[in-house]
Amino acid sequence: MRSAVRPRGGQPRDEAAAAAPSRGPRRSRRERVIRSTQWTAWGFLAPVVAYLGLFYAYPLYRNIDLSIRSYTVTSFVSGNAPFAGFANYRAIFANPTFAPALLNTAVFVFVSIAFQFAIGLGLAVFFHRNFRLSGLLRALFLVPWLLPLLVSASTWSWMLNSDSGVVNAFLQAVGLSPIDWLTSPTWSLGAVLIANIWIGIPFNLVIMYSGLQGIPPDVFEAASIDGASGWQRFWRITFPLLRPVSAITLLLGFVYTLKVFDIIWIMTRGGPATSSTTLAIWSYQLSFGSLLPDFSSAAAVGNVLIVIAVVFALVYVRARHRLEAL
Amino acid sequence: MKHRPAWLTAIGVGVTAVMLFPVYWMVNVSLTQTSNMRKSPPNLIPVDGTLDGYTVVLRQQLPYLGTSLLVGLGTVALTLVLAAPAGYSLAKLRPRGGGVVNLLLLVAQMIPAIVMAMGFYAIYIKLGLLDSVWGLILADSTIAVPFGVLIFSAFMSRIPDELLQAARIDGAGSLRTFGSIVLPVSRNGIITVSLFAFLWAWSDFLFANTLDNGGSLQPITLGIYAYIGNNNQQWNAIMATAVVASVPAAVLLVLAQRYVAAGVTAGAVKD
Incomplete structure (x- = not known):
């Protein structure tokens, strides 16, 4: 389907790349393919990456934050505890x-x-x-x-x-x-x-x-x-x-x-x-x-x-x- | 065929018997009369046994079992939805930065559950997710998702590239390919991941005890813990609950033993 559309769009570029006959367009097509497969690859991966960020990185961040402030039971709920460093x-x-x-x-x-x-x-x-x-x-x-x-x-x-x-x-x-x-x-x-x-x-x-x-x-x-x-x-x-x-x-x-x-x-x-x-x-x-x-x-x-x-x-x-x- | 000495089998049976003695003991105690519980020496087999422990389970523990089932199934669903596409991407689509994601997944497994529990607790207080089944499912899924991705990518990297190319030539988009080719041929991976996700969610105690201990729906591990914590001396009831809580493990072992072994090894000896 795609290849039927391609020649028309590819033609002017073929002329422009006349110095390096037939290599230029092929590489640009490959680049486009790589870019689109990268989108697909990351599309499949995105949910897990978001998940890692929300449910690992954020709790971990909260945990580090807990450890460098002095939280009490009340400030644990309200969230404003003084900074305590190490x-x-x-x-x-x-x-x-x-x-x-x-x-x-x-x-x-x-x-x-x-x-x-x-x-x-x-x-x-x-x-x-x-x-x-x-x-x-x-x-x-x-x-x-x-x-x-x-x-x-x-x-x-x-x-x-x-x-x-x-x-x-x-x-x-x-x-x-x-x-x-x-x-x-x-x-x-x-x-x-x-x-x-x-x-x-x-x-x-x-x-x-x-x-x-x-x-x-x-x-x-x-x-x-x-x-x-x-x-x-x-x-x-x-x-x-x-x-x-x-x-x-x-x-x-x-x-x-x-x-x-x-x-x-x-x-x-x-x-x-x-x-x-x-x-x-x-x-x-x-x-x-x-x-x-x-x-x-x-x-x-x-x-x-x-x-x-x-x-x-x-x-x-x-x-x-x-x-x-x- | 080589000769197979019978004495090896004899030793094997002996060793297995020693290994499984605690499991036998759990069943034995669950059938023992309360009056015989403190007997010295204890009865090695349940002479004049009783099912009292199990009637107590039926009376008191069914809601807990139901919750555990719900949490287990929810965790399986969430884990599969997240892990299967990610495994496919890492195994076949070569995303740039995929190595980093793999590394993060390994590091994620090193975080102690107690640390995760504190983080979740702080977040759930704000979101109002404490003591809810959904919060528990979400927390339990963190045990299984990194493992699930690694298992899926191990299983899916074995799919021949020709198969995927053929689909592409036939005009299937990447979602189609994933849904109608990759998933069906990854049946074993799906079974393995589901199995472990279910078992881990079913067995979880720490998240349940920290994030759901005031909830109206509590899992079976909290049911057992409540018995022990109350200094309950009805050990036949405690052990009967333990036996019932072990049923999923037993069922999975009988029905899906090869997937269990596959999961352990694929997770560990992948490269």
């Missing part, structure tokens, strides 16, 4: 909860990821042997990950209950003394870690399993013909080949675990005292979890969390560049 940040760094919250966050994230990844990878290698029923069992392994976090958290709270929990009943049955999982400062972080590791294993299993499937089978065959043992095959071949998949799994695990809120809040509310308070929990305690919400401090804590996540993402990007450069 005072809120200084206050949270000096707060006695900050150090334990940061430490708990670090322990929670690294222990969770270490166990989730090691167990997930082990299971992936195991299921990769494709025995009878392996597909069905692998599917069942997804269940903990698909359950609402609130459901898993309340189930674990009841299982870890000091007096009537099945875990303590088991410990007693094998001759150990029961543990106050959720009510003793020594164990509360361990208790939420157990639940969180349990929830994260399926995710690691699925990704690492698909990573394993991406390795051509002849690689393993060649290695076993060369006489490599199962252990050697894993450390010398499987593990190095899985490095890119592992890196992305660990990064995603890091980002998700840093944000964990539901599990800890349901199981311990960050307590007793601050023994299982992470930065995410602390931020919630300061804002919605308090009768006199201090949204400014809560927002500052939340922004610290974002900075940590972004720093690790940048470390990941750099590490990947270095890997690719090798």
Whole structure:
């Protein structure tokens, strides 16, 4: 349709471009095509970009604004709070909860990821042997990950209950003394870690399993013909080949675990005292979890969390560049 | 076919049983009589079980379940409408600056939900959207939209270019092409995204508790939370609600297991 109209409009330009016969008009037509496809491309993209601006950038902006002003409950509604600069940040760094919250966050994230990844990878290698029923069992392994976090958290709270929990009943049955999982400062972080590791294993299993499937089978065959043992095959071949998949799994695990809120809040509310308070929990305690919400401090804590996540993402990007450069 | 040793299957069943023990325990407790709840050691199987917990659910939790269903479906609709065209654009139309959008989508997923909740709260107070189902749908969609775009662009980049060119030659405009070619062949992507969007909205607790905890329509996660928060000792009712709240997860797993795995991997191991 369009090409039928084109020659007429194109003619004068053909004459003008006589010095460079036939190249000029074609390029201008291509430019016009590119411009119109750019319009189309951005037309399809515009809703999401607007959405990102309205529902990510603006809340984020509001959050930064909260953190650099001193809002009270009333000024939170009215919106005119005095500018405070970094005072809120200084206050949270000096707060006695900050150090334990940061430490708990670090322990929670690294222990969770270490166990989730090691167990997930082990299971992936195991299921990769494709025995009878392996597909069905692998599917069942997804269940903990698909359950609402609130459901898993309340189930674990009841299982870890000091007096009537099945875990303590088991410990007693094998001759150990029961543990106050959720009510003793020594164990509360361990208790939420157990639940969180349990929830994260399926995710690691699925990704690492698909990573394993991406390795051509002849690689393993060649290695076993060369006489490599199962252990050697894993450390010398499987593990190095899985490095890119592992890196992305660990990064995603890091980002998700840093944000964990539901599990800890349901199981311990960050307590007793601050023994299982992470930065995410602390931020919630300061804002919605308090009768006199201090949204400014809560927002500052939340922004610290974002900075940590972004720093690790940048470390990941750099590490990947270095890997690719090798 | 290679030999498949039975002992591997035995170990596999054992490991899976350990992994799923908490799920079994949830069902077991939901069927236990209140009088047996504090028994030591607890009954490993529900001897003289009861459905009391479930009758309580039927009596008290149905409105919550309805709200969750509504919020889940609303989130799915909003996510699909936003994410599918964007995924198509990023996968096939090469918009200038598309890389930046991709990066923003990744960064968006790093923002902790608590930060989003505070931002939304501040905005909703002004707009009067607090305690409304629409506000909750909007907030829940932020969990799923960035993921949805990434999944759609991963699925749609596999559509052969010849197919789209053929449509163009036949005179289809870009909207036509999108509606009658791209969407139908992206069925798997649509299913995967819908599934996760629904599941995440259904499971959301933080947005519900911060943006809708005074609303007349509350989702099931708040129903469970209200039980726990009231220091309710009716653990069979709590666990029965938990079992019912897990039904969508179970249904999706049975009906759409391969899409679940596809979603996890496409989101993570895309490039």
